[in-house]
Amino acid sequence: MTAPQSLLDVGTEYQYGFRDEIEYVYKAEKGLNRRVVEMISHFKNEPDWMREFRLRALEIFFKKPMPTWGNTKLLSEINFDDIYYYIKPAEKQGKTWEEVPETIKNTFEKLGIPEAERKFLAGVSAQYESEVVYHSIREDLERQGVIFLDMDSGLREYPDLVRRWFGKVVPPGDNKFAALNSAVWSGGSFIYVPPGVHVEIPLQAYFRINAENMGQFERTLIIADEGSRVHYIEGCTAPIYSTDSLHSAVVELVALKGAHIRYTTVQNWSKNVYNLVTKRAVAYEDATVEWVDGNLGSKLTMKYPSVYMVGKGARGDILSVAFAGPGQHQDAGAKMIHAAPYTTSTVISKSISKGGGRTTYRGLVQVDEGAVGVKCNVRCDALLLDEYSRSDTYPTMNVKEDDVRIEHEATVSKVGEEQLFYLMSRGLSEQEAVTMIINGFFEPFAKELPLEYAVELNRLIALEMEGSVG
Amino acid sequence: MSNMLTTTSPAGLELIEAISRHLAEPEWASAHRKEAWSRFLQAPTPSRTHEHWRRTDISHLDLENITPRLPSEYRALPEWLEAVIRRGARRIGGTLAFVDGTLVHEHVTDSLRKKGVIFTSWSQAIQRHPDLVRRAIENVDYDPADEKFTAMARAYATGGTVLIVPRGTEVTLPLQTFFAASEAQAVFPHTLVILEEDSRVTLLDGMFSPDSSTRAFGSGVADLILGDGSELTYVLFQQWGQGMEYFHHQRAVLGRDSHLTTITVALGASLSKATIESVLCSSGAVSDMLGVVFGDDKQHFDHHTVQLHTVGNTTSDLLFKVALDEASYSAYSGLIRIEPGAQKANAYQRNENLVLSSTAHAETLPNLEIEANDVRCTHGATVAPVDIEQMFYLMSRGMAPRDAKRLIVEGFLQPVLDRIPAKSLREMVSAKVDEKIAHRRF
Numbered sequence: 001m002t003a004p005q006s007l008l009d010v011g012t013e014y015q016y017g018f019r020d021e022i023e024y025v026y027k028a029e030k031g032l033n034r035r036v037v038e039m040i041s042h043f044k045n046e047p048d049w050m051r052e053f054r055l056r057a058l059e060i061f062f063k064k065p066m067p068t069w070g071n072t073k074l075l076s077e078i079n080f081d082d083i084y085y086y087i088k089p090a091e092k093q094g095k096t097w098e099e100v101p102e103t104i105k106n107t108f109e110k111l112g113i114p115e116a117e118r119k120f121l122a123g124v125s126a127q128y129e130s131e132v133v134y135h136s137i138r139e140d141l142e143r144q145g146v147i148f149l150d151m152d153s154g155l156r157e158y159p160d161l162v163r164r165w166f167g168k169v170v171p172p173g174d175n176k177f178a179a180l181n182s183a184v185w186s187g188g189s190f191i192y193v194p195p196g197v198h199v200e201i202p203l204q205a206y207f208r209i210n211a212e213n214m215g216q217f218e219r220t221l222i223i224a225d226e227g228s229r230v231h232y233i234e235g236c237t238a239p240i241y242s243t244d245s246l247h248s249a250v251v252e253l254v255a256l257k258g259a260h261i262r263y264t265t266v267q268n269w270s271k272n273v274y275n276l277v278t279k280r281a282v283a284y285e286d287a288t289v290e291w292v293d294g295n296l297g298s299k300l301t302m303k304y305p306s307v308y309m310v311g312k313g314a315r316g317d318i319l320s321v322a323f324a325g326p327g328q329h330q331d332a333g334a335k336m337i338h339a340a341p342y343t344t345s346t347v348i349s350k351s352i353s354k355g356g357g358r359t360t361y362r363g364l365v366q367v368d369e370g371a372v373g374v375k376c377n378v379r380c381d382a383l384l385l386d387e388y389s390r391s392d393t394y395p396t397m398n399v400k401e402d403d404v405r406i407e408h409e410a411t412v413s414k415v416g417e418e419q420l421f422y423l424m425s426r427g428l429s430e431q432e433a434v435t436m437i438i439n440g441f442f443e444p445f446a447k448e449l450p451l452e453y454a455v456e457l458n459r460l461i462a463l464e465m466e467g468s469v470g
Numbered sequence: 471m472s473n474m475l476t477t478t479s480p481a482g483l484e485l486i487e488a489i490s491r492h493l494a495e496p497e498w499a500s501a502h503r504k505e506a507w508s509r510f511l512q513a514p515t516p517s518r519t520h521e522h523w524r525r526t527d528i529s530h531l532d533l534e535n536i537t538p539r540l541p542s543e544y545r546a547l548p549e550w551l552e553a554v555i556r557r558g559a560r561r562i563g564g565t566l567a568f569v570d571g572t573l574v575h576e577h578v579t580d581s582l583r584k585k586g587v588i589f590t591s592w593s594q595a596i597q598r599h600p601d602l603v604r605r606a607i608e609n610v611d612y613d614p615a616d617e618k619f620t621a622m623a624r625a626y627a628t629g630g631t632v633l634i635v636p637r638g639t640e641v642t643l644p645l646q647t648f649f650a651a652s653e654a655q656a657v658f659p660h661t662l663v664i665l666e667e668d669s670r671v672t673l674l675d676g677m678f679s680p681d682s683s684t685r686a687f688g689s690g691v692a693d694l695i696l697g698d699g700s701e702l703t704y705v706l707f708q709q710w711g712q713g714m715e716y717f718h719h720q721r722a723v724l725g726r727d728s729h730l731t732t733i734t735v736a737l738g739a740s741l742s743k744a745t746i747e748s749v750l751c752s753s754g755a756v757s758d759m760l761g762v763v764f765g766d767d768k769q770h771f772d773h774h775t776v777q778l779h780t781v782g783n784t785t786s787d788l789l790f791k792v793a794l795d796e797a798s799y800s801a802y803s804g805l806i807r808i809e810p811g812a813q814k815a816n817a818y819q820r821n822e823n824l825v826l827s828s829t830a831h832a833e834t835l836p837n838l839e840i841e842a843n844d845v846r847c848t849h850g851a852t853v854a855p856v857d858i859e860q861m862f863y864l865m866s867r868g869m870a871p872r873d874a875k876r877l878i879v880e881g882f883l884q885p886v887l888d889r890i891p892a893k894s895l896r897e898m899v900s901a902k903v904d905e906k907i908a909h910r911r912f
Contacts, residue, residue: 069521367853369828384843387813393838399853402825406853408836414843 014297017270018110019239020103020210024129026088030213031081034058037183040086044152044186047159057172057182064176067302070362071329074300078274083215083246085184087129093150094134104128107208123148123203127218129211130186141199146230147192148203151219154190161192165221169252169308170280177302178278181217181250188218188249193228193259202231202264202450207247209238209273215246222252224259224287231262233450237297238270244299245273253281255289257311262290264449269297271327277303285311285340292448295322295330304362306335309343316345321445324357324389333362333394334378338404342373349380350441353389360392365399365406372403380410383441482507485537486625492541493593493628496600502607506624513617522615525801525833526743526772531715533618536656536687539570541593541628547574551650554678561894563643564589569650570657571628585639587671592630592660602634606664606695611721616745619717623658623689630660635669635700644672644703644892651679651686651714659690665700665728672892674705674899677738681711688714694722696730698752703731703891706746707899710738712767718744724784727754733890734761735899736771737906747776750784750815761790762886764879764906765798765830775804775819782813782842790821791886793879794830795910803835806849810841819849824882826856826875826912872912879907 026043028036037058041051066075094100100108108126123137125148132150141148147158155162172182189205209216224230238245247269255261261281269275275298281289291305307316322330336345351359361380382391393410415437423433439446446454486507490500515533516523547555551567555575563582566589567575573591582589588599595603612620631647649659661675679686688710696702702722710716716739722730736742748757763771777786792800806817823832836849856878864874883903890896 068519372828382838382840384840384845387811387843389843390841391838392840393836393849395836395851397832397834397851397853399823399825399833400831402828402830402855404825404853404855406851408834408849408851410836410838410849412838412840412845412847414845 014240014270016237016268017240020107022089022103022210024087024089024211028084028086030084032083032085032184036085040184040186043088046155049163050155053167053172054183057179060172061176061179061183064179066176070302070331071300074329078244078246082243083213084211085215085217086186087211087214088131089128090131090133093132095136097134100134104133107210108134108206125150125189125205127187127205127207129209129214129216132187144197145194146197146199147190149190151188151190151221152186154221158190158192161223162190162221165223165252165254169254169282170250170278175278177248177276178250181219181248181278184215185217185219185250188220189222189232190220191222191230191232193224193230195225196227198229199231200229202233205232205234207234207236209245209247209269212241213243213245215248218249220249220251222261222263223254224256224261226256227258229260231264233264233266235266235268237268238273240270241272243272247273247275247277249277251277251279253289255281255283255287257285258287259284260288262292264292265294266449267295267297267301271297271299273298275301275303279303279305281307281316283307283309283311283314283316286313287311288315288317290317291319291334292445293318293320293332294445295332299327300329300331302331304333304335306337307345308337308339309345310339312340312342314340314343318347319445319448320347320349320361321442322351322359324351324353324359326355326357329358329360331360331362333360335364336366336376338367338371338374338376341371343371344375346376347378348444350445351391352383352385352438352441353391354385356388358390358392360394361410363395365395365397365408367399367401367404367406369400371401374401374404374406376406378408381441382410382412384412384414482534482537488540489626489628493596495593495596498604499596503625506621509612509617510621510625513621515618516615520615522774526741526770531687533622538626538628538656538658541572545569545572545574548650550680551648551678555648561643562646563641564645565648566591566631567648567650568629568659570652570655573629579643582641585641586636587639587641588632588634589645590632592627592632592662595632599632599634602664603632603662606662606693610693613719613721613745613747616719619689620691620719623660623691623719626658627660628658630662631675632662633671633673634664635666635671637666637668639669641671644674644895646674646676646895648676648678649690651688651710653680653682653684653713654686656687659688661692663692663694663702663704665696665702667697668699669697670701672703672705672895674707674895676707676709677716678709679711679714682713684713686711686714688716690716690718692718692720694720694730696722696724696728698725699727700725701729703733705733705890705895705899706735707902708734708736708738708742709902710742712738712740714739715741716743718742720745721747721749722757723749724752724755724757726752728752729756731758731889731891732760733886734773735887735903736761736763736773737902740768741770743772745774745776747778748786749778749780750786751780753781753783755784757786759786759788760886760889762883762903763790763792763800764883764903765793765800766795766910767798768796769798771798771800773800773802777804777806777817777819779808779812779815779817782811782815784812785816786818788819789886791824791883792822792832793824793826793882794832795826795912797827797829799831801833801835803837804849805837805839806847807839808842808845808847812842813844815842815845815847817845817847821851823853824856824879825853826879875912876907876910880904
C-alpha cells in the first residue's frame, strides 16, 4: 500500500531553522592544519600536555582513513577544508543571563533555555558555536561539591582530575572522528559528582550551531564517584543552510563503584548537519550507565553509545530512538562490552523511516573471556511509513564465554492496518490514528524523558503531523 | 575472451588448458574456464579489512600456488570411501562419487534414466547436453566478496555434478554425490542443478576426506536453478577431515512459485567458510534455509547466508543452529535484504548458539536491509549454555551428566535434521551427527 499523504508530511517542518546575524569575536580560517590547532590551544591558554594531546590527535586524524562501512557516499561528501574549526562568539562566559550578548540570548530564549532552567533544572550550560556562553548551577549542588563546568573551565580549575580521565575512555586513536575532536575540541561539559551525592534533578546542556560551514567539536567528561547519581540532558539545534555543518563530539562517562549515570540526548540538528559522535561509558563494580538517545534531526548521524562494564555486577542500558525523514540517514545503535562477570545489559532500539529516509541499527554485544553469568537482551523495532524508505539492522554478538545468556530480536514492519482500522472505527481520522500509533511506538522513550522534554517530544511529533490534518 | 591472460603465469594457464584438453571440452567450456581463471588472478586475495572476511583469516594461504590434480583416466574407489557409500543411505535414486576430481563411482537407477533425468559428471554433461549446461553457466554471477574463491573453483573444476530434471518430473528417490579428497590434495567440487518447470528432486552433496591432520584445501560452488513451480531439497553435508580448509559458495535462483529447502550440515574441516544465498526473484517463491553446525577442537566455522528478495510476494525462512564445544569458533552472519518495490515479502531468520565450553567462541550477526514497507521481516539470535533445568531434570531421572549433556545437544540439533525430507538421507546425516556427539567427552 502507499502511505497516506499525512504520513509523507511527517518531519518536514523544522522550527529551529532560524539564524542570527552576529559579529564573532574570533573566527579561525577555514580548513584544518597544525596552525589552527595550535591557535585554539593558545587562545585557551592550555597546559602543554593538552596542546601535545591535540597535535598527536591531529596526526592520527590525518593518518586514519575514512570509515569504509556505513553511508560511505554521504561521508565522502564531507569537505574537511571547507569547515570553520573554531569560532568564538563572545568575549566571556555569562554567569547570569543578563551578561549573555543580546543576539545569542534571543536565540536561546527562542529555544526556551532559561525557562527550562527556571522550571526544572539543577544546572544549565549553553554552547554557541565553539564556546559555552552561559553557565549556571544551583547553589545547593555547588555546596555539596558537585562540579558542573564547561570543559575548558574544568581543565583550568581541575587540571589533575581532568588529566586523569580525559581521553582515557575514548582515546584519540579510537576512530577518525574521535581523533578530529581530540585535535580541535572546544566547549562541552565537565561534571564531577562526589561520593554518595545524588543529583536528583537533571543537569542540562544546550548546543547551538549558528554559523554556516561550522564544525562543532564539544567534549564532555562526566565522573560519578562511588555511590553517586547524576542525570545529564543535552539538546542540539542548528539553522538550515544550503551547505553542510559538522558536529563531532566526544563524550566520556566514568561511573565508579555503585554510581549511576543517566545521559539523555535529544538530537534535533537541522537536516544539513553531519552528526558523527563517539559516546562511551566505563561502568565499574555495581555501577549503572543509561544512555537515552533520541535522534530526530541531522543529515547523517553515526552514533553508537557504548558501555564498557569492567566491574562485577555493572549494568548498561541503552534506549535509542530514531526518526529519519527525507534525505536523512540515522545510523545509530549501541555497544555493550561485558568485560566482567555478572554484568547485565539491555538495548532497546526503535526507529521510524519515512519519505525516503533511512534508519540503521548497528550494534555490538561482546562477552569477554571470564565474564561469566552475563545477561544481555537486545530488541530492535523498525516502522516503515512508506515504500521509499529503508531500514537496516546490523547487530553483532561476539561471545567468548559459555555461561552467558544473549538474546537479540528485531522486527521491521509498517503501521499495522489492524491498529489503524481499530482506531478509525472509534472515530479518529487516519491522521490522528497514525499520530497516536507513532506516539505509542515512541512511548518507551518519552516515558524516560523528564516531563519538560516529553512534552516537547509530543509537541514535535504533533507539529510534524500538522498541516496534514483536514 | 579476455586478453588479460597474457600477463599471467604460464604454469597456471597451462594447467587450465591441460584440464580442458583432458576432458575434451568444447571451446565455450574452455573459454568459461579461462575467464574464471583470469578473474581469479585479478581478484584481490580477501583480507580481514573486508567486512565479509573480517572473521576468517586466510593470510597463511598462498592461493596462486594451490592447484588441483589432473583428473585421471580411472581411479579405483578407495576402501574408506566405499565404506562411506556402503554404510550410507539406502533407497537412493543415484550416486556419484569423485576422488580428487576424478569420477570413481556412478550409479543411476533405470527408472531415473527413463524419466529423462540427467544426473552425471560435469565433463559428461558438457559432452552430452552442451546447450543446457552452456546456458546455465553463461549466466553465472561472480559474487564480488567471494570472487577469489568462486573463480578459482570454476577455473579448476575437475569433478562435479550436473543434475537436470525435465519439466513435470518428480524424482521420488533422493540423489547423492560424494566429493572426496585424498590427503594433502586441493579439490574444487562443482554442482549445477537445473530444475525445469514443476519438477521435484532431493540432492545431497557429501564432502569427505580421511581424518588426517595433513593440510588439504577445497573451494566449491553450487549453482541451483529452480524453474517455475519446481521443488528442490538440497543438503550440503560437510564432513571433511580435520586438515581441510574449505570454502563454499552456494547460490540458488528461484523461479515463480518454486520452493527451495537447503540444509547445511557442517561437522568437519579445520576451517570452513560458506556463503549460502537464495535469490527470490519471482513472485510466489519460497526459500527455507536450515543449518546445523557442531564444532569441537579448534574448528573454525564462518557461515554467511543471504535471503535476497528482489520482488514481492516472496517468502523466506531461516534457522541456523550452532553447537560449540572445546575451543571451536563459529561466526554466523545472515542478511535479509528486501529490495525497493518487493512489497508483501515475508522473511524470517533465526540463529541459535549453544555454547558448551568456556573456551568456545560464538559470533552472530543477523542483518536486515529493508527497502519496502509492506513487509514482515523478523530476526532473532541467541547465545546460551546448556539449560541447567534440563540437565537437572535428566539427572534426576538417573542419567549421568555427560549423557544428559549429549542428549541435550542432540535435542538441540535434531529439529533441523528432522527437516531433511528423504528418510534414508535423514537417517544417514543424523547418524553422523550423533556419532560426532557421542565421541565428545563433555
